Amino acid sequence: MxxxxxxxxxxxxxTLHLQGGTHIPVLHGVELSVAPGECVALAGPSGAGxxxxxxxxxxxxxxxxxxxxxxxxxxxxxxxxxxxxLVREVRxxxxxxxxQFLRVIPRVPTLEIVAEPMLARGLARAAALARAAELLARLxxxxxxxxxxxxxxxxxxxxxxxxxxGFGPRYPVLLLDEPTASLDSxxxxxxxxxxxxxxxxxxxxxxxxxxxxxxxxxxxxLFAVEPVRRAA
Amino acid sequence: MxxxxxxxxxxEASDLxxxxxxxxxxxxxxxxxxxxxxxxxVGESGSGKTTLLRVLSGLLPPDAxxxxxxxxxxxxxxxxxxxxxxxxxxxxxxxxxVHQNPRDGLRLGVSAGGNIxxxxxxxxxxxxxxxxxxxxxxxxRVEIDPARIDALPRTFSGGMQxxxxxxxxxxxHPRLVFMDEPTGGLDVSVQARLLDLIRALVADLGLAVLxxxxxxxxxxxxAHRILVMRHGRVVEEGLTDRVLDDPQHAYTQxxxxxxxxA
Amino acid sequence: xxxxxxYNFGYLDEDTKRMIRRALLKxxxxxxxxxxxxxxxxxxxxxxxxxxxxxxxxxxxxxxxxKVIDQGADDTTNxxxxxxxxxRVAGVETTExxxxxxxxxxxxxxxxxxxREGQILVYQVPMPEPLFRLEPRVAETKRMHALxxxxxxxxxxxxxxxxxxxxxxxxxxxxxxxGRYLMSPxxxxxxxxxxxxxxxxxxxxxxxxEKRIYAVPPYTEVRSLDFEDHPFEPVRARAGCALCGSRESxxxxxxxxDAGGRIFVCSDTDYCxxxxxxxxxxx
Numbered sequence: 001m002x003x004x005x006x007x008x009x010x011x012x013x014x015t016l017h018l019q020g021g022t023h024i025p026v027l028h029g030v031e032l033s034v035a036p037g038e039c040v041a042l043a044g045p046s047g048a049g050x051x052x053x054x055x056x057x058x059x060x061x062x063x064x065x066x067x068x069x070x071x072x073x074x075x076x077x078x079x080x081x082x083x084x085x086l087v088r089e090v091r092x093x094x095x096x097x098x099x100q101f102l103r104v105i106p107r108v109p110t111l112e113i114v115a116e117p118m119l120a121r122g123l124a125r126a127a128a129l130a131r132a133a134e135l136l137a138r139l140x141x142x143x144x145x146x147x148x149x150x151x152x153x154x155x156x157x158x159x160x161x162x163x164x165x166g167f168g169p170r171y172p173v174l175l176l177d178e179p180t181a182s183l184d185s186x187x188x189x190x191x192x193x194x195x196x197x198x199x200x201x202x203x204x205x206x207x208x209x210x211x212x213x214x215x216x217x218x219x220x221x222l223f224a225v226e227p228v229r230r231a232a
Numbered sequence: 233m234x235x236x237x238x239x240x241x242x243x244e245a246s247d248l249x250x251x252x253x254x255x256x257x258x259x260x261x262x263x264x265x266x267x268x269x270x271x272x273x274v275g276e277s278g279s280g281k282t283t284l285l286r287v288l289s290g291l292l293p294p295d296a297x298x299x300x301x302x303x304x305x306x307x308x309x310x311x312x313x314x315x316x317x318x319x320x321x322x323x324x325x326x327x328x329x330v331h332q333n334p335r336d337g338l339r340l341g342v343s344a345g346g347n348i349x350x351x352x353x354x355x356x357x358x359x360x361x362x363x364x365x366x367x368x369x370x371x372x373r374v375e376i377d378p379a380r381i382d383a384l385p386r387t388f389s390g391g392m393q394x395x396x397x398x399x400x401x402x403x404x405h406p407r408l409v410f411m412d413e414p415t416g417g418l419d420v421s422v423q424a425r426l427l428d429l430i431r432a433l434v435a436d437l438g439l440a441v442l443x444x445x446x447x448x449x450x451x452x453x454x455a456h457r458i459l460v461m462r463h464g465r466v467v468e469e470g471l472t473d474r475v476l477d478d479p480q481h482a483y484t485q486x487x488x489x490x491x492x493x494a
Numbered sequence: 495x496x497x498x499x500x501y502n503f504g505y506l507d508e509d510t511k512r513m514i515r516r517a518l519l520k521x522x523x524x525x526x527x528x529x530x531x532x533x534x535x536x537x538x539x540x541x542x543x544x545x546x547x548x549x550x551x552x553x554x555x556x557x558x559x560x561k562v563i564d565q566g567a568d569d570t571t572n573x574x575x576x577x578x579x580x581x582r583v584a585g586v587e588t589t590e591x592x593x594x595x596x597x598x599x600x601x602x603x604x605x606x607x608x609x610r611e612g613q614i615l616v617y618q619v620p621m622p623e624p625l626f627r628l629e630p631r632v633a634e635t636k637r638m639h640a641l642x643x644x645x646x647x648x649x650x651x652x653x654x655x656x657x658x659x660x661x662x663x664x665x666x667x668x669x670x671x672x673g674r675y676l677m678s679p680x681x682x683x684x685x686x687x688x689x690x691x692x693x694x695x696x697x698x699x700x701x702x703x704e705k706r707i708y709a710v711p712p713y714t715e716v717r718s719l720d721f722e723d724h725p726f727e728p729v730r731a732r733a734g735c736a737l738c739g740s741r742e743s744x745x746x747x748x749x750x751x752d753a754g755g756r757i758f759v760c761s762d763t764d765y766c767x768x769x770x771x772x773x774x775x776x777x
Contacts, residue, residue, distance in 0.1 A: 017482030018489055059471065061478040084457050084471040085266060105453070106428045317641045324645075339649070343656055346649045353652065354645025360655055360721040382656050 004204035005057065005173050006033040009066035010080070012049070012056055025228045026052045030066070032206075032223055036172070039195060039205040041219035048227045050208045054177050056080075057206065058097045059087045070094060070173065092120050096171035100178045102150060102158040110136065110153075111146040114164045121169050128168075135164040139190055155182045167194050174198060176207035180214050192217050240302055241266050242408050242440050248287055248297035250464075257283040258294060259464040267407060270434055270441040272455035272472065274448060274487065280464040281444045282412055288442060289329060289410045290319045304407065324354050328401035332413035334393035337400070338385050344371060344396055345381040351404045370399040374429060391422035395429060402433065408440045415450055427453050448491040452476055460484045504551040505583040510534055514552040514707070518698060521709035526671025527639070528622050533705040543576060544702025546599050546618035553614060553698070554580065554597055559587045561595035566603040566744070566761035573601075590764050602665070604686040606743045606765035609695035611712060617680045619701035622708060624668045624678040644676045647719060655724055664729070670717045671710055679716075685728040685744045690716040733758040738769035 010030035016022040026049040034040050042050040055061040057068060063080035070079055072094045079090060091097075096117075105113060114132035119125060136146055139160040145153070150161045159182050166174065176195070180188045188211065195205060195218045206223075209215035241264035250258040257280045265271050273281040286292040288299055290311045299311040304326060311319070323329065331337040338347055345367040349357070357363050368378045374395040376388075385393050394414060401409060414430065415423040427450055434441055434454065445451055451458055452472060459469040460483065468481040479485045502508065510532070517531040536544040554560065560580050564573040568590040576599060577588045589595050592607040599616040609615060625635045628646050638644065647668055654662045661667075667684035671677045679687060680699060690697060690710060697710040710716060720726035731745040736757035743765055745758040760766035 014478075015480075017485050055477070060473050062470070062474055062480070084474075085269070087471050087474075088456055105431070106424050108428075108432075316637070320641055320643060342649055343653055345656055346653050349652055350645050350649050353648035354643065358648075358720075358722050360652065361723050363652060363721075364656075 002035060003033045003069075004036045004071055005206070006069045007031060007057075007066060008069065010053075010056060010063055010068060011065035012052055012061060013064050027056065027064075027225075028228045030225070034173070034204040034206055036202045036204050037199050038220050039199055039207065039218050040221055040223050041215045042206065042208050042225050043222040044225035045227065048225045050225045051177065053225055054097075054175050054206070054208060058095065058175055059091070060097075092117070094172050096166050096169060096174045098162055098166035098174070098176045098179050100159070100181055102162040102165075105149075106151060107149055109147045110141070110150050110161055113150065113161060114168055117165060117169045123169075131168055132164065135168055136161070138194075139164055140187060156184070156187070159183060160187060163191060163194065167198060170198070170201060171203065173204045174206075176205060176209075178208055178210055180209070180211050188214055239266075240306065240308075241300075242302055243288060243442075244300040244302075244308075245288055246297055246300075248284070248294045248299070250283060250287060250292070250294045250296075256280075256464040258287060258297075261297070261461075261464070261466055263288075263459060263466070263469075265408070265440050265442055267440055268438045269457065270439075270443060270455045271457045271459065272443045272445055272451035273459045273461055274445060274451050275461035276446060276487075279461040281446075281461050283464075284461065285410050285412055285442065285444045289323070289327065290314070321355075324351050325404050326407050328404075328406040328409040330394075330397055330401055330409060330411040330414050332416040334385070334390070334397045337397040338393060340384065340386045343382045343384060344376065344388075347385060347396060347400045348403050351400065355404060366403060367399075370403050371396075373433070374399040375425075389422075390418050391426055394418065394426055398430065398433070402437065402439075405437070406439070408442070411441060411443045411445075413445055413447075414443070415445070415447060423447075423450070430454060448476065448488065460487065501583045503556070503584055504554050504580070505537075506534065506548065506551045510548075511552040514548055517707045518549065518552065518709060521698070521707050522696070522711050524675070525710055525714050526669075526675030526677040526708060528706040528708045530705055531707050533702045536702065537579075538575070540703040541620060542572060543599070543601060543618040545700030545704075545707070546601070546616050546702075547576060547579070547700075548702060549616045549698050549700035549707065550580065550597060550599050551584075553616075554584055554586060556584070556586065558596045559589050559594060561589050561592060561598045561764075562600075563598065563603060563605065563762075563764075564601045565746070566605070567763045569763060591768075592762075592764050602681050602683075603744070603761060604682055604689045606740075606760070606762040607768075608689075609693055611694040613695040615693075615695050615697045617682075617697065617699045619678070619680040619699045619706070620703070622678055622699065622701040622704050622706040624666075624676050639675060642674060644670075647676055648721075651719060651721065651724075655721070661720070661724065661726075667726075668719050670719060672714050673717075676719075677708065677710075677716075683728075683730075683744055684718065684726075685730050687716070687718045687726070688728055692716075731758050735760045735766060735769075738766045738773065740766070740769060 007030050010027060012027040013023060013025040044050055056063050059079050068079040070077055072090050111132050115128040118128035141160055150158050163179060180191050192214060244264040246262045248258045248261040261284060273284060275281050287294045293312060300308045301311055302308045348367040348370050349363040352363050367381055371378045371381060376392055376395055385396055415426050431454055455472045458472045458475045459466050462483045468475060468484045476488055479488050514531055517529045521529045536547055562573045562577040564570040580586055581588055592605040597614045601618040623635055628650055629635050651661050665683045666678055666681045667687055669677050669679050692713050694712050696712055699708045718726040734741045737759050740760055743760045743762060746761040747756055748759055749756045
């Protein structure tokens with residue numbers, strides 16, 4: 001079976017130099033493979049390393065061992081060993097990430113924040129703004145808010161801006177970290193629709209879903225993230 | 233993407249070393265910066281970051297190592313072999329330098345328009361009307377009321393002075409801008425606005441920026457890559473969010489831990 | 495007129511003259527470039543033409559005929575003193591006629607009568623550095639000259655236009671010599687600047703206190719700095735000379751009474767008197 005993202009022996013540990021060099025292994029030997037059009041939900045108890053795995057997959061955390069293979073622009077690349085410029089390029093073209101919180105850029109209007117990654121991917125400005133507006137409307141953010149910076153928005157509104165920004169560019173691989181955490185049921189349904197549509201368009205999706213109802217609707221399978229046994 | 237030299241670094245330094253007496257200010261520093269890339273150099277005072285900026289921009293010769301500059305035609309040149317005239321021209325055209333203190337980067341006795349126009353005039357602009365037009369457009373771009381074009385910078389607030397310095401620097405469309413603590417002496421609210429302006433300009437103009445700062449939040453907002461310096465060495469470098477969220481070196485961890493919610 | 499004994503010809507000793515001539519040769523070779531020289535104490539104070547006198551003393555020969563003007567006039571104290579000085583220490587002939595002089599030492603003017611090949615115009619220069627009001631660091635001004643980095647001078651012109659609508663420099667208006675060096679023409683009126691351009695005479699500049707010599711060889715290009723849309727314009731009082739009626743010459747304003755009465759007269763006395771003489775002869 002073809003894959004869009006695959007890990008080989010992925011491991012991650014933290015060394016806390018400020019706490020006397022405490023060594024905390026979190027991930028070990030992770031073998032995850034996700035196909036285009038497939039949605040995989042990370043499962044496991046709190047503290048098992050689901051978020052750490054997501055951050056490794058995005059390159060936000062450096063992988064300690066193993067490889068993170070991605071199909072990027074027709075080539076196979078290893079994100080774990082890619083230099084920063086390649087990581088940036090992969091994030092621009094191939095790999096999207098919707099975190100739980102929007103990192104607000106001061107003074108930039110919502111519409112621009114959503115359009116920005118689409119513009120970076122080379123979409124024409126008019127088309128990018130149109131898709132941004134359409135996604136925001138679909139996520140029930142009234143047009144009156146589109147021209148405002150989201151700094152003063154509620155948590156739920158910011159989350160929806162974040163979702164619009166993440167779904168806008170139609171990345172081949174999309175990482176979703178608790179995408180429905182602070183949403184009401186109506187908006188949850190919208191997000192489910194967005195995920196299903198992205199899958200139909202061939203996106204490989206990896207998600208952490210606290211909300212089991214959403215998870216069961218969108219996930220094709222679960223991937224268990226096991227806590228690493230601490231060395232005695 | 234097909235412009236010449238797009239896939240080659242604008243500036244490439246290797247094994248730079250410089251000592252101030254017994255103190256190593258730079259100790260085996262190598263780095264490269266590509267077109268359109270914002271690289272932050274962070275570290276505490278005395279870590280060698282300002283020295284590094286001065287060496288990279290040719291203001292200070294290193295004891296050892298070399299700096300390669302690639303011109304717009306794609307030809308690489310060694311900075312140390314360039315000669316003062318060529319270097320000065322470079323600083324007026326393809327490069328810019330934004331100082332921490334606007335006094336070092338502005339002529340306080342010359343009007344805002346004259347400050348912006350100086351680089352144009354130094355590179356041969358001889359049409360008063362066009363210089364004026366360019367100055368007006370740049371004032372607007374850095375959010376200074378164009379009606380202030382004939383005002384002296386000493387009548388400006390600190391934030392305005394810094395924005396004027398940026399306009400004065402960018403007017404010749406440099407490809408690489410060195411910034412030394414550009415938000416250093418400013419109030420927090422003023423800093424945010426300036427950072428945002430720099431972020432927007434950098435994105436719009438596709439500038440490469442080498443930014444020296446001890447402000448981790450500024451580095452996070454602006455930089456694509458970070459170099460962490462300590463005692464004249466680069467102790468850690470990489471993608472901005474990875475270095476700040478998953479710091480490996482003890483010193484980086486300390487630096488990140490010392491910042492509130494960067 | 496015979497020379498006073500007890501002095502070397504031209505007052506300066508031969509070694510000093512040789513040193514100054516070397517500086518002059520270098521200055522001629524690099525038009526507009528300021529050459530340092532070992533300025534000597536002269537029997538008059540700085541500001542009275544010590545630089546010009548040393549240059550004149552170094553180039554003057556027994557066959558020369560010297561004219562000295564101060565603000566265009568041959569009969570002011572400074573001009574008369576310097577003329578007498580050379581009559582005594584060099585025994586040379588002097589004249590007030592521009593056309594008859596082989597060397598003309600001047601303070602603040604270029605004669606109206608066009609100069610010709612073979613003549614030498616020696617300027618007295620108080621401050622040779624054209625950038626000195628703009629850049630206080632001498633080392634930096636030297637670097638700017640070395641790199642032909644003159645944007646700052648244009649900034650000054652820009653500031654004038656922004657503030658006054660025109661370049662507000664009426665004398666000592668900066669020029670580019672031979673397309674390379676920015677030069678102070680000494681405090682001559684901007685009106686005189688065009689006369690320097692491709693002038694057949696040799697123009698030498700001496701600054702005694704600042705110990706600098708520079709030169710404009712014959713037929714050298716001398717351009718006043720300007721902007722394309724604000725071209726350099728020599729200005730003069732919009733009047734005719736009250737004595738000779740000239741509408742081309744540079745005029746001095748003379749107050750004639752306590753009631754605010756005033757007239758304009760030629761600043762170049764030789765030019766004015768020649769015209770008056772011709773007019774009388776014609777009548």
